[in-house]
Amino acid sequence: MSDNKGVRRVNEDLARERANCSFDVREITFLLDGGENNTITRKKIEDFTLTDELLSDKVPDECLSPKEKYENAVRKSCLFGKLVKDKLLEFGGLETFGPNSFVLRRIADAFFKEISPLLLHLGMFVPTILGQCTAEQQSEWLPRALSMQVIGTYAQTELGHGTFIRGLETTATYDPETEEFVLHSPTLSSFKWWAGGLGKTVNHCIVVAQLHTKGQCHGTHPFIVQIRDLETHQPLPGIKVGEIGPKLGFNTADNGFLGFDKYRIPRMNMMMKNAQILKDGTYVKLDRHGKMTYGTMVFIRVMVVNEVAFNLAKAATIAVRYSAVRRQSEKKPGEPEPQILDYVTQQHKLFICIATAHALQLTSDWLWRTFSGVVTDIKHGKTDSLPEFHALSSCLKAISTSDAALLIEQCRHSCGGHGYMMSSNLPLIYSFVTATRTYEGDYTVLLLQTARFLIKAWEQAEAGKPLTPTVSYLTKYFKDGRVPWDSTSEGIVNAAYGVAAGKISACVKSIRNRVKTGLSYEDAWDLTTVQLVAAAEAHCRAVICDVYRSEAVRLTEKSSPNVRAVMRQLTTLYLHYWALERIGDLLRYSAVSEEDVVALQQKYEELLALIRPDAVGLVDAFDIRDEILNSTLGAYDGRVYERLMEEALKSPLNAEPVNRSFHMYLKPLMQGKL
Ligand SMILES: CC(C)(COP(=O)(O)OP(=O)(O)OC[C@H]1O[C@@H](n2cnc3c(N)ncnc32)[C@H](O)[C@@H]1OP(=O)(O)O)[C@@H](O)C(=O)NCCC(=O)NCCSC(=O)CCCCCCCCCCCCCCC(=O)O
Numbered sequence: 001m002s003d004n005k006g007v008r009r010v011n012e013d014l015a016r017e018r019a020n021c022s023f024d025v026r027e028i029t030f031l032l033d034g035g036e037n038n039t040i041t042r043k044k045i046e047d048f049t050l051t052d053e054l055l056s057d058k059v060p061d062e063c064l065s066p067k068e069k070y071e072n073a074v075r076k077s078c079l080f081g082k083l084v085k086d087k088l089l090e091f092g093g094l095e096t097f098g099p100n101s102f103v104l105r106r107i108a109d110a111f112f113k114e115i116s117p118l119l120l121h122l123g124m125f126v127p128t129i130l131g132q133c134t135a136e137q138q139s140e141w142l143p144r145a146l147s148m149q150v151i152g153t154y155a156q157t158e159l160g161h162g163t164f165i166r167g168l169e170t171t172a173t174y175d176p177e178t179e180e181f182v183l184h185s186p187t188l189s190s191f192k193w194w195a196g197g198l199g200k201t202v203n204h205c206i207v208v209a210q211l212h213t214k215g216q217c218h219g220t221h222p223f224i225v226q227i228r229d230l231e232t233h234q235p236l237p238g239i240k241v242g243e244i245g246p247k248l249g250f251n252t253a254d255n256g257f258l259g260f261d262k263y264r265i266p267r268m269n270m271m272m273k274n275a276q277i278l279k280d281g282t283y284v285k286l287d288r289h290g291k292m293t294y295g296t297m298v299f300i301r302v303m304v305v306n307e308v309a310f311n312l313a314k315a316a317t318i319a320v321r322y323s324a325v326r327r328q329s330e331k332k333p334g335e336p337e338p339q340i341l342d343y344v345t346q347q348h349k350l351f352i353c354i355a356t357a358h359a360l361q362l363t364s365d366w367l368w369r370t371f372s373g374v375v376t377d378i379k380h381g382k383t384d385s386l387p388e389f390h391a392l393s394s395c396l397k398a399i400s401t402s403d404a405a406l407l408i409e410q411c412r413h414s415c416g417g418h419g420y421m422m423s424s425n426l427p428l429i430y431s432f433v434t435a436t437r438t439y440e441g442d443y444t445v446l447l448l449q450t451a452r453f454l455i456k457a458w459e460q461a462e463a464g465k466p467l468t469p470t471v472s473y474l475t476k477y478f479k480d481g482r483v484p485w486d487s488t489s490e491g492i493v494n495a496a497y498g499v500a501a502g503k504i505s506a507c508v509k510s511i512r513n514r515v516k517t518g519l520s521y522e523d524a525w526d527l528t529t530v531q532l533v534a535a536a537e538a539h540c541r542a543v544i545c546d547v548y549r550s551e552a553v554r555l556t557e558k559s560s561p562n563v564r565a566v567m568r569q570l571t572t573l574y575l576h577y578w579a580l581e582r583i584g585d586l587l588r589y590s591a592v593s594e595e596d597v598v599a600l601q602q603k604y605e606e607l608l609a610l611i612r613p614d615a616v617g618l619v620d621a622f623d624i625r626d627e628i629l630n631s632t633l634g635a636y637d638g639r640v641y642e643r644l645m646e647e648a649l650k651s652p653l654n655a656e657p658v659n660r661s662f663h664m665y666l667k668p669l670m671q672g673k674l
């Protein structure tokens with residue numbers, strides 16, 4: 001596969017796909033990056049960070065022991081941290097990145113095949129200092145955290161409780177005599193469990209604990225707690241800390257446990273932006289909304305939507321490129337084996353992945369802008385937009401993580417046996433993304449939070465009160481009756497809102513009927529939760545369809561006709577896919593007819609055929625470098641079989657022709673001497 005100058009050639013099928021692509025790939029890259037300048041900046045950063053020799057591992061990470069893997073991840077995290085500090089700050093300072101901090105996440109994937117043990121430091125420790133500390137506290141902690149003298153994590157979840165924050169058992173009892181809090185873990189179930197980096201890496205953590213003062217409990221509050229000596233790294237007296245053991249993924253994140261035995265911290269280590277303890281132990285509540293201490297979780301839920309969109313784009317890139325290279329079976333007797341991308345079933349598996357990566361990325365950009373507005377409101381003392389934003393970010397986090405995990409697994413299936421290889425990177429991408437469905441709020445629990453908001457919104461609509469933007473559609477669909485059917489993209493989005501409204505209405509009726517039978521509201525709610533989760537999902541799907549369609553139209557207003565055409569094909573494919581997936585709901589809540597369903601299916605199959613010639617161009621437009629993709633199946637040049645063999649030869653089992661187990665066990669067994 002090399003020409004005589006030693007330059008590696010691109011696989012011929014991939015080269016042909018690229019030659020036949022109908023549009024300029026760079027144009028879509030610019031759209032996805034938010035403009036050509038962002039692409040230029042990203043590429044510059046990638047160019048000077050991804051050349052480092054520390055990227056290459058002689059032995060694949062997956063062949064190392066858990067301890068070696070962790071140590072390698074710490075080594076790389078420190079080098080990555082230094083690189084960020086030295087080179088990127090030189091490049092213009094972190095502030096110049098803005099939403100481009102996503103570029104850092106992208107680059108980080110080239111350094112860590114799994115997770116950096118420092119992810120929680122930058123991902124949650126620093127944001128919580130920014131969101132929960134007073135200005136004075138920030139000036140104490142932020143410089144130390146940013147210069148990595150203090151390395152931290154976020155320890156909220158306990159062995160006994162993750163979802164139910166009010167049920168956390170760790171206590172922080174104020175002692176006015178010494179002006180200290182006494183942290184204590186009264187039970188085994190109160191041990192902190194899961195925090196990333198806690199097991200071996202961090203020296204500080206944010207601990208969420210029940211605050212007691214003057215004999216009263218004031219609920220959960222965050223505290224900054226030093227847990228290890230800065231010089232020796234030994235756990236401090238009164239601290240019991242360790243790592244929780246192997247997991248499905250996240251195996252380099254040293255998730256940990258932590259218990260306190262009457263451990264004392266200074267009063268000022270309580271994060272005091274939203275509530276304070278005065279020296280004499282008086283509790284002062286500053287949070288007028290009541291849930292401002294949940295702020296870091298909301299921030300991460302917003303970040304996670306972008307995170308999973310990017311990971312789905314990686315999986316789609318791997319699977320589509322591989323499907324263009326891989327040939328299998330025959331369509332007609334005697335014909336050459338086709339590229340597996342030519343099977344319509346394969347297109348059905350993969351093109352929805354490309355479209356969903358776009359849908360989630362554009363929705364994430366929109367969510368980020370909405371979030372910035374909410375943050376500005378809060379800075380001006382306005383918290384009215386928080387309930388709606390909590391409902392919106394909760395359902396988008398739940399649906400995006402769940403859809404992405406399912407589709408990444410579909411990408412793996414679509415690569416057959418080779419997709420099962422760790423070197424394809426699909427198992428690691430999946431193990432990372434499937435965790436996002438649970439952490440930062442479980443899927444069902446978050447959809448029920450959204451449902452709570454939707455039911456209230458329905459009641460407001462009934463009472464003729466004004467509704468906030470994302471639920472204003474309820475007024476339109478308030479009256480019973482089926483939504484008219486119209487097979488245009490706009491018509492499908494309207495029908496999706498109609499379905500959501502129909503489901504919310506059905507939930508309201510169920511709850512009310514159950515209450516009429518004498519049940520309490522809580523019991524009636526509980527019995528209706530299957531429908532409530534489905535209603536929240538329908539609402540969220542309508543929002544994603546709406547945002548994706550309108551954002552794609554807006555972004556392509558000035559695009560070339562071919563780019564506009566292919567972007568339109570993808571949005572239409574996405575809307576048809578979901579209309580067909582939820583056809584039962586449409587038959588129940590809209591006027592769609594059987595002929596309309598046939599037409600939807602036919603149009604969907606036509607779209608698969610239209611997108612087919614551009615599939616490789618579309619994944620190339622994600623512009624994910626080989627170092628970041630980290631995949632034998634998905635590299636730009638398509639040298640799939642060569643890479644699979646190269647990686648196989650790196651296996652430690654291939655370092656010697658005969659393994660010692662032959663002499664120890666097999667031979668004695670063969671000779672009847674065991
Ligand atoms: C939502 C809950 C389940 C609520 O439970 P309850 O019903 O018990 O709540 P309450 O009674 O307390 O309150 C009800 C009331 O409050 C409203 N509410 C609830 N939450 C909020 C909120 N957040 N904002 C606003 N309002 C809120 C709710 O609507 C009700 O209102 P009404 O009464 O009016 O109806 C809650 O308890 C909960 O959230 N549980 C989930 C727990 C959770 O999420 N835990 C997270 C632990 S930390 C974690 O998991 C970390 C994971 C690892 C993270 C890795 C980060 C990677 C991400 C990438 C980031 C990249 C960073 C880049 C850095 C780099 O360069 O690398």
Ligand SMILES: Cc1cc2nc3c(=O)[nH]c(=O)nc-3n(C[C@H](O)[C@H](O)[C@H](O)COP(=O)(O)OP(=O)(O)OC[C@H]3O[C@@H](n4cnc5c(N)ncnc54)[C@H](O)[C@@H]3O)c2cc1C
Nearest residue numbers: 154155156157161162163194195196435438439440441444
């Ligand atoms: C990889 C990973 C990393 C993590 N990192 C951190 C970290 O750094 N810091 C940290 O503090 N935590 C962390 N967590 C913990 C994470 O936040 C919790 O696991 C998550 O919030 C879910 O809580 P839980 O485990 O208690 O699940 P549970 O709440 O016990 O959920 C179990 C089941 O019960 C259901 N359920 C629970 N409550 C309800 C309800 N009210 N109604 C209906 N169904 C319900 C859920 O839907 C689920 O099916 C991490 C978790 C993972 C997997």
